Amino acid sequence: MPLNLPVLDRPTTSRDRPVVALVGNPNAGKTTLFNALTGLRASTANYAGTTIEKRVGSMGLSQGRAEIIDLPGLYGLTAGTVEERLARDVLMGAHTEHKPSAALVVVDATNLARNLYLTGQVRELGLPMVVALNMMDLVESQGLRMDVAALERELGAPVVPVSARSGKGLAELRSALEATMQSSGMGEVPEPLRGCSACGGCPHAARYAWAEDVHDKVLRGQVALSASATERIDRWLTHPLLGLLAFAAIMAGMFISIFWLADWPMGWIEDGIAALQAWVGARMAEGDLRSFVVDGVIGGVGSVLVFLPQICILFLLICLLEDTGYLARAALVMDKLMRRVGLPGRAFVPMLSAHACAIPAIMATRVIEDRRDRLVAILVIPLLTCSARLPVYAMVTALLFAGQPVLGALVFCAAYVLGATAALVTAWMLKKTLLPGQSAPFLMELPTYKMPSLRTALLTVLDRGVIFLKNAGTVILVISMVLWAMSTYPKMPEDRLADYATPEVMAQVRALQAQLADADEATAEELSAELDAIHGSYAMRYSMAGRIGAALEPVFAPLGFDWRINVGVVSSFAARETLVSTLAIVYAADADAADEPQRLRDTLHEKRRDDGTAAFSVPTSLSLLVFFVLAMQCLPTQVVTRRETGSWKWALFQIGYMTVLAYTAALITYQAASQLV
Amino acid sequence: MSSSATTLNVVQPSPDTFSLDTLASGHCAIVCEIDASNGDLQRLQVMGVCVGRRIAVVKRGDPMIVRVLGARLGLSLELARQVRVTPVDRKPCCQSHA
Numbered sequence: 001m002p003l004n005l006p007v008l009d010r011p012t013t014s015r016d017r018p019v020v021a022l023v024g025n026p027n028a029g030k031t032t033l034f035n036a037l038t039g040l041r042a043s044t045a046n047y048a049g050t051t052i053e054k055r056v057g058s059m060g061l062s063q064g065r066a067e068i069i070d071l072p073g074l075y076g077l078t079a080g081t082v083e084e085r086l087a088r089d090v091l092m093g094a095h096t097e098h099k100p101s102a103a104l105v106v107v108d109a110t111n112l113a114r115n116l117y118l119t120g121q122v123r124e125l126g127l128p129m130v131v132a133l134n135m136m137d138l139v140e141s142q143g144l145r146m147d148v149a150a151l152e153r154e155l156g157a158p159v160v161p162v163s164a165r166s167g168k169g170l171a172e173l174r175s176a177l178e179a180t181m182q183s184s185g186m187g188e189v190p191e192p193l194r195g196c197s198a199c200g201g202c203p204h205a206a207r208y209a210w211a212e213d214v215h216d217k218v219l220r221g222q223v224a225l226s227a228s229a230t231e232r233i234d235r236w237l238t239h240p241l242l243g244l245l246a247f248a249a250i251m252a253g254m255f256i257s258i259f260w261l262a263d264w265p266m267g268w269i270e271d272g273i274a275a276l277q278a279w280v281g282a283r284m285a286e287g288d289l290r291s292f293v294v295d296g297v298i299g300g301v302g303s304v305l306v307f308l309p310q311i312c313i314l315f316l317l318i319c320l321l322e323d324t325g326y327l328a329r330a331a332l333v334m335d336k337l338m339r340r341v342g343l344p345g346r347a348f349v350p351m352l353s354a355h356a357c358a359i360p361a362i363m364a365t366r367v368i369e370d371r372r373d374r375l376v377a378i379l380v381i382p383l384l385t386c387s388a389r390l391p392v393y394a395m396v397t398a399l400l401f402a403g404q405p406v407l408g409a410l411v412f413c414a415a416y417v418l419g420a421t422a423a424l425v426t427a428w429m430l431k432k433t434l435l436p437g438q439s440a441p442f443l444m445e446l447p448t449y450k451m452p453s454l455r456t457a458l459l460t461v462l463d464r465g466v467i468f469l470k471n472a473g474t475v476i477l478v479i480s481m482v483l484w485a486m487s488t489y490p491k492m493p494e495d496r497l498a499d500y501a502t503p504e505v506m507a508q509v510r511a512l513q514a515q516l517a518d519a520d521e522a523t524a525e526e527l528s529a530e531l532d533a534i535h536g537s538y539a540m541r542y543s544m545a546g547r548i549g550a551a552l553e554p555v556f557a558p559l560g561f562d563w564r565i566n567v568g569v570v571s572s573f574a575a576r577e578t579l580v581s582t583l584a585i586v587y588a589a590d591a592d593a594a595d596e597p598q599r600l601r602d603t604l605h606e607k608r609r610d611d612g613t614a615a616f617s618v619p620t621s622l623s624l625l626v627f628f629v630l631a632m633q634c635l636p637t638q639v640v641t642r643r644e645t646g647s648w649k650w651a652l653f654q655i656g657y658m659t660v661l662a663y664t665a666a667l668i669t670y671q672a673a674s675q676l677v
Numbered sequence: 678m679s680s681s682a683t684t685l686n687v688v689q690p691s692p693d694t695f696s697l698d699t700l701a702s703g704h705c706a707i708v709c710e711i712d713a714s715n716g717d718l719q720r721l722q723v724m725g726v727c728v729g730r731r732i733a734v735v736k737r738g739d740p741m742i743v744r745v746l747g748a749r750l751g752l753s754l755e756l757a758r759q760v761r762v763t764p765v766d767r768k769p770c771c772q773s774h775a
Contacts, residue, residue: 080719114725114746204727212746230749231735238751240738332740332751345740369720442740442753443720 018066018181020059021090023122024106025115026073027325027447029134032456033106033164034070037174044463052086052366061178069100075114077121078204081369091125101181102128104173109139109146109161110448112219116211117204119155120193128180129157132173136161138450145220154214156190165453230449234329243333250326255355258313265309273302292484300480303577304473307357310387311468314356315461318349323452328444335442341424342431344368344439347377351423354384358637359471360464362644370440376430378644379654382637383423385416388576389628395580396625399605399616411625418629422661475636479574483545487571487585492535492542500538509534540564540586545571559627559663560620560670573633587615619673623666631662695764697732698741698757705733706762713759724750726760 024030034042038057045054055070071090072083093099105122107115123129131151139146152159158176162169180186192210237243277294284290321327327349335345343351346368354361361381368374385393393415401408431437498506509531516527540546541563549566556566564586572579587607607615614620632638632655642651694709708730711718725745726732736742739754 076723078719078723080716080723111746111748114748117725117746204722205729208725208727208730208746215747234736234742234749238736238738238742328751332742335740335753440720441717441755442751443724443756444751445724446742446749446751448749 017064018101020066020068020102020104020177021100022068022070022104022106023087023091023118024073025075025108025111025118027445028073028106028108028111028115029164030070030073030106031460032453033132033134033162034068035456035459036164036167036170038068040459040462042463044467052083059174061174063178066101066177066181068104074118076118076204091122091127099127102130102177104177105129105131106164107131107133109133109135110142113208113211113215116214117207120207120210123155123157123186123193124189126186126189128183128186130173130176130180131155131157131159132164132169133159133161134164137163137166137168147218147220151214151218154190154192154217156187156193165455230325233449234446237326237329238332243329247330247333250321250330251352254314254317254321257317258310258356261313262309266306269302269306269309273298273305277302288488291488292481296481296484297477299581300477300484301473303480303575304469304476306577307387308465308468311356311360312461312465314353315360315464316457318353319457319460320452320454322349323450323457325447325449328446331444332442332446338424339439339442341428342373342376342435342437342439343380343424343427344370344373345442346444347373350377351381351384354381354386357386357388357468357472358382358384358634359640360468362637362640363467365644372435372437373439375645375650376427376435378641379430379650379657380423380426382632382634382654382658383419383426383630385419385629386634388634389415391577391580392572392628393625395583395604396621396628399621400618402605415625415629418626422630426657426661471640472636475639476575479635480578483571483574483578485544486548487540487543487545487567487582489543492539494535496542497535497538500541501534505534537586540567546586558670559623559666560617560674561624562615564615565620565624569627572628573631574635576628576633579628618677619670622673623670626669627662627666629662630658630665632658693763694761696758697734697743697760697762698754700734700762700764702734702737704764705731705766706764708732708760708762710761711759712761713756717756717759721752721756721760726750726752731765732760732762 022030022034034055034057037059041059042055042057045056052072057068057070058065059068069090071087074081074084074087077084077088077091091100091103103122103125105119107119119131133146133148133151136146146161148159148161158180160169160173160176162173164170192213237246277298280298281290281294284293318327321330331345331348333345334348338345338347347365349367350361350364352361353364358381361384362378365374365377365381368377393412397408397411401411492500497509501509512527512531516524516531519527541550545567546563548570549563552566552570553561553563556569561569564583567586568579568582571582583604587604604616638651638655641654642648645651695706697706700706708726708728710728711721711726713721721727725748726743730745733744734741735744735749740751741754741757743750743752743757
């Protein structure tokens with residue numbers, strides 16, 4: 001290329017495929033229109049060299065197809081933010097081989113004056129342009145009349161009323177686009193609009209004056225009282241006290257729904273994975289390869305898939321809430337509290353998503369414009385309890401408080417609160433030390449309340465789910481395979497068992513072997529299984545993973561962990577949820593016990609360490625819980641942090657400080673609990 | 678007490694203007710000047726809080742809610758204090774559809 005322009009990750013279209021750039025205000029219904037025009041033929045990538053998402057899709061015209069690029073939502077093209085500069089660049093042809101064939105501007109008809117500001121700027125670029133006047137159905141239902149022809153005259157561009165949600169007007173939109181792209185040019189920019197940029201004073205002022213002027217000319221009628229329904233609702237939802245209560249109630253409702261709804265699909269996935277493992281296992285010869293495929297690969301894939309329901313449901317609910325317009329109010333209500341710890345109210349939605357999974361949450365911090373604010377949010381988000389920690393919480397809670405569901409639920413909640421508190425305190429400390437400064441002051445549009453679109457939400461969830469699988473899935477799968485290797489090799493020969501097992505266990509083994517000699521077939525199977533389990537547990541000690549666990553004993557002894565728990569802790573640095581199954585193996589619990597929490601808990605509860613003390617005493621269980629709440633045990637998160645912050649420095653800092661925090665907190669917990677219990 | 682004079686051209690706020698945060702709920706005004714730093718200034722302008730624009734207070738508080746160009750905006754008091762406005766009579770301005 002003659003010019004040193006940034007190169008797209010994917011090959012650009014050839015000249016025969018026209019490219020349409022979709023621009024508009026946030027909340028104007030741009031995404032809904034994009035989905036309506038492209039259906040499922042869309043994919044998400046990144047603009048080269050940035051973290052800004054680029055959604056590209058393919059839309060059908062009467063002759064052939066066009067590629068449509070969904071630019072980030074913006075209020076203006078004045079190049080104040082990275083998104084604005086990028087959009088301007090795309091419209092001028094800097095990110096593709098040539099300028100887009102047309103610009104499709106989405107205008108929210110219920111907010112005409114505000115939207116016309118951007119429309120005017122795009123018009124002045126001179127590109128072939130079509131305006132999609134969205135939400136016309138809302139305007140009509142409010143008793144207003146829009147003079148579309150007059151608007152076309154003022155803009156000097158075709159205007160097509162549409163309702164992206166219901167699909168009305170899309171056919172007309174497609175033909176208008178085609179006609180515009182095929183015509184020879186846009187003609188002159190109408191005089192009043194042209195005068196704005198020429199104006200010596202504040203260019204914004206002139207353009208806004210123009211926008212309001214056009215608005216007044218084109219819109220007839222008074223807004224019906226329903227518009228102020230938004231204001232009436234806001235009086236409650238943004239009330240200093242009631243707003244917070246409403247917010248707490250909505251959040252509680254959301255989380256409860258997620259856990260309740262996700263239960264079924266999670267159960268199906270677990271059953272499916274188990275069935276697959278059994279099916280494959282029955283068809284392969286016994287040996288390492290079978291173990292690798294069944295436990296390493298299928299087990300690894302399963303451990304990622306099982307979280308998909310919770311993640312998808314959480315995103316679905318967040319999308320729906322956002323579409324109604326409520327989340328902007330939630331950010332407003334939380335802003336004051338969050339600013340005290342140096343976080344902006346805008347960080348609220350990403351931090352909420354973090355309770356499903358930190359990876360999409362860190363990506364969602366892109367909505368935070370201020371760099372310092374964004375960095376703080378990224379650094380503290382992994383402290384919030386994600387879905388992967390829940391199996392560990394459940395196991396520890398059962399160990400501590402089986403049969404006392406109220407106490408168990410309290411411990412569960414306390415774990416969540418601990419994570420959230422740690423995040424807020426850490427943000428505050430970062431503000432005081434490494435990343436000083438005030439958060440950018442709150443400034444956010446509060447869109448009119450409206451009914452959410454299920455279709456848009458589902459398509460977004462699909463997109464996010466795929467991103468999660470690609471980001472987390474691949475890394476976790478690789479790690480599962482490595483872990484499998486580490487816990488299988490080196491293998492312990494039969495005769496070495498005596499080196500590691502205690503005299504009592506050896507006696508038990510000899511007794512079992514004696515029984516096996518003259519047992520019938522049925523009992524023989526049971527006895528063999530028991531022998532295998534004991535052997536398996538010590539084989540773990542012999543393996544690489546076990547040796548590391550043993551080597552770490554002096555490090556983790558003050559926390560109340562022994563080598564077996566260490567193996568679990570080390571392996572869960574790759575993926576948290578593996579702790580439960582790892583502990584099941586290493587404590588020689590029944591092979592199936594890991595799937596039945598009650599049975600596993602009963603087994604683990606009875607286990608004794610080599611020195612006779614209880615394996616899971618109360619102090620140990622508590623310190624294990626605290627460790628898991630705070631530790632950074634998710635390598636994919638580091639990868640995403642590095643990508644979003646642009647350097648490994650912050651990713652390493654993240655895992656460093658969290659490890660120190662987790663260790664210290666667990667240490668204090670164990671020592672304190674040992675004194676008290 | 679004048680505001681801190683860290684910029685070269687010290688501008689005393691015009692005597693008959695008020696800062697946005699002092700406006701009562703439901704009242705309208707026209708923006709006269711904005712005393713913000715460059716970054717904040719651009720953010721305010723691109724959202725419509727610009728010299729000459731009509732602005733109405735929907736709800737006081739921190740952050741407060743205002744209406745500009747027919748759209749609802751939440752903004753923190755810190756920013757509101759930097760926006761100077763001239764109040765106008767309620768009647769002709771800031772009808773719901775404006």
